[in-house]
Amino acid sequence: MQISKNQDYSIQVPKATNDEVGQLADSFNILLQKIQQQTVELIEKNKKIFQNNKELAVVNSELQQFVYVASHDFQEPLRTIINFVELLNKSLDQNHNEDVAVYLKYIEDATTKMQRLIHELLDFSRIGKETPLEKVDCNKVLEDVKNLLGLKIKESKAIIHHTQLPIIKASEVEMRQLFMNLITNAIKYQKKDNIPKIEISSQEQQHEFLFTVADNGIGIEAPYLERVFIIFQRLHKASEYPGTGIGLAACKKIVEKYNGKIWVDSKKGEGSSFHFTIINN
Amino acid sequence: MKQIDCILLVDDNPADNLYHSIIINESGVCKQIKIVTDGLEAIAYLEKSLSHENETEFPEPQLIFLDINMPRMNGFEFLESYIKMNHREKKSILISMLTTSINSDDKDKALTYNVVSEFQNKPITVPMLHSLVEKYF
Known part of the structure; x- marks a missing residue:
């Protein structure tokens, strides 16, 4: 009675006799000891898991902070390079040294690419941060994205249609980034x-x-349907389709932040359909 | 085109100061550029300039570009000291933050200061200068 009431498995049953009842009491006591032992182990393991989780959370936030600081601080020297390459370019105009112009063009392209990488990495590191949930009208988000992509849409003559989309609880900035990345890819x-x-x-x-x-x-x-969501994973040469390999990884990070899933159905040459879910609450 | 007399650059990065000077000269928006490399130097400069001790060495700036991350006294600490300065001429000085920071907290914080009119990202560009001068002078 006391055992089941208090869930105290350290209590032992008193052994009164040496007959079958006594043997039963013995077996019961052994069983109780085992349960007691396992309970203690389980509590220990739980403590350990709790501790590990805490440590993981700390490491995670440190890592996030590191990416943020790194990407932020990398920008400064890079900007200096870009500024002075631009000045060099200007002063070069008067001298017409074609070789040097080619070298400068390579420096310029490389630094611009690096700047973009850092920028996207910074955005990526920000997704991890806690953001307050707000009511987000996905129709409005899509209109914003279309405005932001105005030039790309015009140049490519892209036709974008959408059905009536729901109002969800999420971060508007993140939803914009999500749609922006998917639509940019669809155009590119x-x-x-x-x-x-x-x-x-x-x-x-x-x-x-x-x-x-x-x-x-x-x-x-x-073979690439799942790999496209891995950060820095690219399927094309930069000369064919430029990119940093961060876009879809960012999409995945955003969707998973809201306990959703993202995946793609596609066949080579027949278009792609990206699907994702967002909890309705 | 409008031209102001003096721009003060407050920044510890010599490469930025050189680049920004070149761009400001190219834009033709001001007659002279003065450079100090942290908040303390900026306060010291303004003390001299606003008391008109030596107008050739320390001309009064109409526009200050203020970096945030600097040693000794950073941009925000400069603003705190600047507010406490007692000079009437101070009112006519326009302060624009100028930083690499893409941290929106920095921007929000900077714009809570009444003395800060603008928040710009580096680098200074010719169009940026023209529209600043057009807007405020």
């Missing part, structure tokens, strides 16, 4: 002179919204 990964057609839709499911961003682009081969 196209055969030359193909007019991008992008359809954005959503479905309300039991506990979540399922969003789809479908394009008519170059598509992705089966």
Whole structure:
């Protein structure tokens, strides 16, 4: 009685006799000892897990801080290089040294690329931060993204349609980044002179919204369908399709922050459909 | 085009100071550029300049570009000291923060100071200078 009431497995049953009842008491006591031992071990293990979790959280936030500081501080020397290359370029105009102009062009391209990488890395490191949840109208987010991508849309003549999208609880900045990255990719990964057609839709499911961003682009081969979401993973030469390999990793990080999933259906040459879910609360 | 008399650059980075001087000269928005390398020097400069002790050495700036991260006295600490300065001419000086910081907290913090009119990211550009001068002078 006392055992089940208090869940105290250290109590032993008194052994009165040496007969079968006594043997039963013995076995019962051994069983109790084992339960007691296992309970103690379990408590120890739980403590250990709790401790590990705490340490992980600390390491994680340190890492996040490191990426932030690193990407922030890398920008300064880089900007100095860019500024002076620009000045060199200007003074060179008068001297017409073609070799030097070529070298400078390479420095300029490399530093510009580095600047973009750092910028995106910085954005990526920011996704980890706690952000207050707000009501986000995805229709408005999409309009914002279309405005921000105005020039790209105009140049590529991209046609972007969307169905009525829901209002969700998330961070507006992050949702904008998510749609921005997916739509930018849909415009970028196209055969030359193909007019991008992008359809954005959503479905309300039991506990979540399922969003789809479908394009008519170059598509992705089966072995790469999961790898595209890994940071710095690129499938194309920079000369074909420039990029940093951060965009989709950032998308994944945002979606997973809201306990959602992101994946892609695609066949090479037949366009891609990116799907992601966001909890409906 | 409008031209002001003097711009004061407050920045500890010599490369930035050189680059910004070149760009300011190119823009033609001011007659002279003065450079100090931290907040303490800036306060010392302003003390002299606003009391008109030596107007050739320490001309009064109409525009100050203020970096945030500097040794000894950073941009925010400079603002604190600047507010406490007692000079009437101070009112006509325009302060623009000028920083690499993309941290929006820095921007929000800077704009809580009444004496700060602008928050610009480095580097200074010719169009930036023209629109500043157009807007405020």
